[in-house]
Amino acid sequence: MVGADAHRSVLSMDDITVRFGGVVALDDVSVEVRPREVLGVIGPNGAGKTTLFNVACGFVPPTLGRISFEGSDVTGWRPHQLVDHGVARSLQGLGLFDRLSVIDNVLVGADQHSRSGFFSSLLATPGGAKDQRQLTDRAMAVLDRLGIAERAGSVVGGLPYPLRKRVALARALVAEPKLLLLDEPASGLSETEMTELGDIIVDLADEISVMLVEHHMDLVMRVCHRLAVLDFGRKIASGTPDEVRNDPAVLEAYLGGALDDDGAATPQDAKGGSHA
Amino acid sequence: MSALLSSPILRRTLLALVLFVVSVFAIDLLSGFRQGQVASIAYLAIAAGGLTVLTGINGQLSLGHGAFMAVGAYTTALLLGRWENMPLLLLLLISIVVTMAVGAAVGVAAARLHGPYIAGATLALAIAVPALAIHFKDTLGGEPGLRVPTRDVPPLADDALFFLTGTDTGTMQWLATVSVACLIVTFLLLRNLSESRVGRRWRAVRDDPVAAQLAGIDLGRSRVLCFVVSTATAGLAGSLMAMITRIAAPSGFNLVLSLTLLMAVVLGGLGTLTGALIGAVLLSLLPTFVTNFGSGMGLSDLQAAELAPLVLGLTTMAVVLLAPAGLVGSLLRWRQQARLSRS
Numbered sequence: 001m002v003g004a005d006a007h008r009s010v011l012s013m014d015d016i017t018v019r020f021g022g023v024v025a026l027d028d029v030s031v032e033v034r035p036r037e038v039l040g041v042i043g044p045n046g047a048g049k050t051t052l053f054n055v056a057c058g059f060v061p062p063t064l065g066r067i068s069f070e071g072s073d074v075t076g077w078r079p080h081q082l083v084d085h086g087v088a089r090s091l092q093g094l095g096l097f098d099r100l101s102v103i104d105n106v107l108v109g110a111d112q113h114s115r116s117g118f119f120s121s122l123l124a125t126p127g128g129a130k131d132q133r134q135l136t137d138r139a140m141a142v143l144d145r146l147g148i149a150e151r152a153g154s155v156v157g158g159l160p161y162p163l164r165k166r167v168a169l170a171r172a173l174v175a176e177p178k179l180l181l182l183d184e185p186a187s188g189l190s191e192t193e194m195t196e197l198g199d200i201i202v203d204l205a206d207e208i209s210v211m212l213v214e215h216h217m218d219l220v221m222r223v224c225h226r227l228a229v230l231d232f233g234r235k236i237a238s239g240t241p242d243e244v245r246n247d248p249a250v251l252e253a254y255l256g257g258a259l260d261d262d263g264a265a266t267p268q269d270a271k272g273g274s275h276a
Numbered sequence: 277m278s279a280l281l282s283s284p285i286l287r288r289t290l291l292a293l294v295l296f297v298v299s300v301f302a303i304d305l306l307s308g309f310r311q312g313q314v315a316s317i318a319y320l321a322i323a324a325g326g327l328t329v330l331t332g333i334n335g336q337l338s339l340g341h342g343a344f345m346a347v348g349a350y351t352t353a354l355l356l357g358r359w360e361n362m363p364l365l366l367l368l369l370i371s372i373v374v375t376m377a378v379g380a381a382v383g384v385a386a387a388r389l390h391g392p393y394i395a396g397a398t399l400a401l402a403i404a405v406p407a408l409a410i411h412f413k414d415t416l417g418g419e420p421g422l423r424v425p426t427r428d429v430p431p432l433a434d435d436a437l438f439f440l441t442g443t444d445t446g447t448m449q450w451l452a453t454v455s456v457a458c459l460i461v462t463f464l465l466l467r468n469l470s471e472s473r474v475g476r477r478w479r480a481v482r483d484d485p486v487a488a489q490l491a492g493i494d495l496g497r498s499r500v501l502c503f504v505v506s507t508a509t510a511g512l513a514g515s516l517m518a519m520i521t522r523i524a525a526p527s528g529f530n531l532v533l534s535l536t537l538l539m540a541v542v543l544g545g546l547g548t549l550t551g552a553l554i555g556a557v558l559l560s561l562l563p564t565f566v567t568n569f570g571s572g573m574g575l576s577d578l579q580a581a582e583l584a585p586l587v588l589g590l591t592t593m594a595v596v597l598l599a600p601a602g603l604v605g606s607l608l609r610w611r612q613q614a615r616l617s618r619s
């Protein structure tokens with residue numbers, strides 16, 4: 001592979017096929033996420049985006065295909081192993097700890113950076129306390145970056161949805177991942193909130209790689225460096241937003257509608273409801 | 277001094293010391309009967325504290341914690357039967373360790389089970405352990421149980437307590453003092469755990485196991501750890517109970533004990549140590565109070581004795597229906613709401 005190092009991929013999913021019984025959810029799909037790029041995965045409802053995301057997360061083992069992370073084979077990794085590799089993700093269902101405060105939720109995300117063990121916790125040793133203080137400072141910095149520092153003490157269960165989404169993002173970011181996987185981060189957000197989210201993702205891409213599964217075209221077109229388009233489980237196109245926008249196969253998949261920045265052709269039942 | 281008080285840990289330790297000294301004096305003033313009550317409240321609260329951590333903080337429901345108390349109690353009875361003068365600290369420690377070993381085995385099984393199945397398995401344990409004691413008559417004493425010899429107050433402790441209170445220490449006073457000391461240390465350690473990284477992980481596992489796993493928390497290890505911590509306190513409580521009641525018998529560790537612990541935890545407020553303490557106080561004192569009240573109202577002894585479980589059951593139902601967060605939890609909530617409406 002000549003010049004492979006020039007854009008060695010962070011995450012590379014090769015020839016992924018996933019079958020659920022008779023349903024072929026993914027058919028020979030390959031995508032790669034390169035260093036400090038935002039890869040968007042788009043496609044109509046039922047195209048297989050969430051399945052691809054779940055394969056990347058280790059929730060769904062691929063029937064066929066290979067996943068590698070930073071050059072080493074990680075096919076078949078389990079969800080809890082991702083943190084050790086420096087991968088964080090935020091799911092469609094947020095998976096927040098509802099009875100914990102915002103800061104505690106974020107601290108759980110930073111847990112693997114903690115060095116205090118059982119006995120230093122039991123005896124509340126100064127070393128353990130210092131370790132916790134450092135983690136708390138770090139978590140506060142992330143909350144500050146996402147503009148929710150003043151809610152640090154609130155119990156997450158009582159917060160409105162957009163704030164909860166930010167907490168979920170903060171929890172993913174506090175682990176200082178190399179790769180962030182986001183499944184529909186914009187669902188349920190208002191225009192302004194979506195713009196803010198876009199700014200955050202653009203800002204993140206200065207340091208880390210992002211794989212973004214999203215229905216909202218305007219967001220995807222604005223923040224993604226490259227796109228992969230799925231339809232009926234196949235990858236029908238890939239390239240820069242401009243290339244994809246004018247791809248005939250993509251236009252066909254979106255019922256001939258133009259892929260406008262205002263998201264006019266976005267399937268409306270974005271939350272995976274009634275897809276015939 | 278102000279530097280000392282600025283650290284929450286040191287403040288807590290200092291408070292624990294002050295509490296202990298105060299309780300030494302308080303226990304000294306009580307009658308032998310009251311000292312016995314204090315001792316049994318203390319061991320019940322120790323076990324309830326461990327259970328509230330397991331159930332309230334980690335979300336594992338145990339209907340059989342009485343069985344772990346039995347393990348601690350029988351260990352103590354067997355040890356004292358053989359070595360009557362074994363140092364108290366060693367005795368407590370061995371009883372705790374043995375119970376932890378049993379707890380680890382059960383915890384590993386429980387960690388693989390889900391809600392209702394854990395409840396079922398621990399319920400089975402609550403029934404099986406006393407049955408085992410009956411079955412192994414030769415070592416465990418069968419139905420009548422094992423007698424636990426009364427021990428003299430260690431001379432060193434006697435002198436120390438004489439120095440503090442200026443009076444000689446009776447056996448029950450000594451046991452009450454030891455129990456309260458154990459209660460204070462247990463609650464201090466449980467509080468440390470609860471507020472640390474370990475407690476945060478336990479709560480995360482309770483709220484959303486999948487998300488906790490994704491954050492890199494090993495669910496099984498976290499659950500087993502909590503189970504073992506919780507059974508350690510049950511073992512300690514059982515050991516103290518054996519010394520205080522001077523017997524380890526199957527009838528002392530029936531299902532009622534397990535349910536009493538759970539009731540204490542629910543009454544006080546799931547997941548709070550203060551709640552566990554208040555629950556233990558209520559459950560220790562309420563039966564006697566209700567029975568005396570019944571007799572005073574002209575009920576026969578039998579009727580009066582039957583009144584206690586009825587009142588306990590109704591109280592628990594009322595708390596669950598009217599204040600589902602328990603007594604302490606509801607108080608905290610009201611205070612929070614009051615503060616919110618003020619600001």
Ligand SMILES: Nc1ncnc2c1ncn2[C@@H]1O[C@H](COP(=O)(O)OP(=O)(O)O)[C@@H](O)[C@H]1O
Binds near residue numbers: 020023047051052
């Ligand atoms: N766990 C599953 N079992 C069976 N079929 C599934 C499962 N998950 C997804 N599918 C099917 O796979 C296809 C792709 O679904 P999905 O990945 O959710 O699409 P998208 O996220 O793009 O809307 C759909 O036809 C869906 O019905």
Ligand SMILES: [Mg+2]
Binds near residue numbers: 049272
């Ligand atoms: Mg989806």
